[in-house]
Amino acid sequence: MVELSPEDEQKLITLSPYQQAVLRLLTKVPKGKVTTYSDLAKELAKRNNAYSPKASRAVGTAMRRNVCAPRIPCHRVIKSDGSIGNFRGGALGGVAEKIKLLQEEGIEVENGKVDLNRFRHDFS
DNA sequence: AGGGTGACACAGG
C-alpha cells in the first residue's frame, strides 16, 4: 500500500476521473503481489457502476499516461494470462526493467510469465 | 462531432 503525498494528489487531479480511479486503486496492491489490467477494470466497475468491467484496454491507457507519480507501482500490473505486458513503451529497458522490478519484490517470473494463482492480489 | 489509438482480452485456426 502506498501513501499519496499532497504533491501526488496535485498530479492526479490533472488526469481524467477514470485514470485517477485506476491509479488510486493501484496504490492498494502491496509489494510482492501483482494485479492485471482486467482485474483493475473489474474492481473499478464493482465500486462504481458507471465503469465497465471490460475496460481493460482503458486501464492500459491510464498507465500510459501515468504521471507515474513515482509512488504508484505500475510495474505490478500485468496481463490476464500472466505474461508481463508492456512498460514505458518498450524501449529503454522496457519489459526487461519491469521484470527486474518484480523479481526484486520477490515475485517469480519464468518464461516471461508470472503465476497468477500465487501472486495475484485479491481486492475486496 | 468524428475518427484514430493503445502498457488489453478473448476466440479461432
Added chain:
DNA sequence: GCCTGTGCCACCC
C-alpha cells in the same frame, strides 16, 4: 503454443 482478427473502453486530437 504462437499468430490473427475482432471487440472494447476511455482518451485525445
